Amino acid sequence: MVNLAFGFMYYLIIVLTIFIASRADLMYDNISYVASLPHYRIMVVAYTFICSLFFAFKMYQIYKKFHYIYKFCIPLIIIAAFSMAIGSLFTYGASPLYSNIHVYTSIISCIIFLFLLCIYMYFLSIDYVNIYLKCHHYFYFSINILLVLIVVMGRINGIIEIVYICIVSLTLAYMDKQLC
Numbered sequence: 001m002v003n004l005a006f007g008f009m010y011y012l013i014i015v016l017t018i019f020i021a022s023r024a025d026l027m028y029d030n031i032s033y034v035a036s037l038p039h040y041r042i043m044v045v046a047y048t049f050i051c052s053l054f055f056a057f058k059m060y061q062i063y064k065k066f067h068y069i070y071k072f073c074i075p076l077i078i079i080a081a082f083s084m085a086i087g088s089l090f091t092y093g094a095s096p097l098y099s100n101i102h103v104y105t106s107i108i109s110c111i112i113f114l115f116l117l118c119i120y121m122y123f124l125s126i127d128y129v130n131i132y133l134k135c136h137h138y139f140y141f142s143i144n145i146l147l148v149l150i151v152v153m154g155r156i157n158g159i160i161e162i163v164y165i166c167i168v169s170l171t172l173a174y175m176d177k178q179l180c
Contacts, residue, residue, distance in 0.1 A: 009054055010173035016047055017165040021158035030157050032092040032102065041091075048088035051165070052109070056081035058172050059116055065179050066123050073119065076112055084109035110164060114143065117171055124175075131178045135171070142167040 020043065023034045035044035056077050063073045087105035090098040121139055124132040146167060149160050 007173065007176070010169045010176075013051055013054065013169050014162075014166055017162050020044060020047055021161055024158065026158035026162075027153075028157060030155075031161055032106070035088065036091050045088045049085050052081040052084035055084075055113060055168060055172065058176060059113075059120075062120065062172070062175050062179055063116075066120075066127065069119070069123060073116060076116055080109045080112035080116070083112070113168055117168065120175065128179070131175075134178075135174050138174075139167070139171050142171075 017031075020034055020040070021031055023037070023040055024030075031044060031048075034040050059077050060074065063069070063077070066073075083105040087102050087109060090102040090105075092099050092102045117139065121132065121136055125136070142163070146160065146163050149163060150156070153160065
């Protein structure tokens, strides 16, 4: 029952991301803009805290399977989760300091979570080759799509945030299903 609830969470996070990001123009605005709207502020902060806690918990569970890198990755997971949560507390545009804190913590958390997934893929290729062969094409292709979108659009917008959440959620869901 618990695994079913956690399995549902991956898809709920994607749906919530689409819902929240679509409260503004997906091409020009992002979730940070939606967070600056008074009637969505609490929802965005709660959503971000849920995402950070859930992603951290699931990465922690999955990384426990790799005992030899477990201790190295735990601090990175904690930094990513705290960084994501802190980023949601500071509104973009409130003041230059708050904007900088928001931007840097948000970017750091996204990069660390993707870095952890890349490390994870590497160790899958060593320990669980059959699982790696099934999922690495999707993961690396998705990362390439994300990078192309960032370069082409020249900014982080709602579409890029949705793609990022889909990459992290679907990759973790697949790994969770295969390993846990």
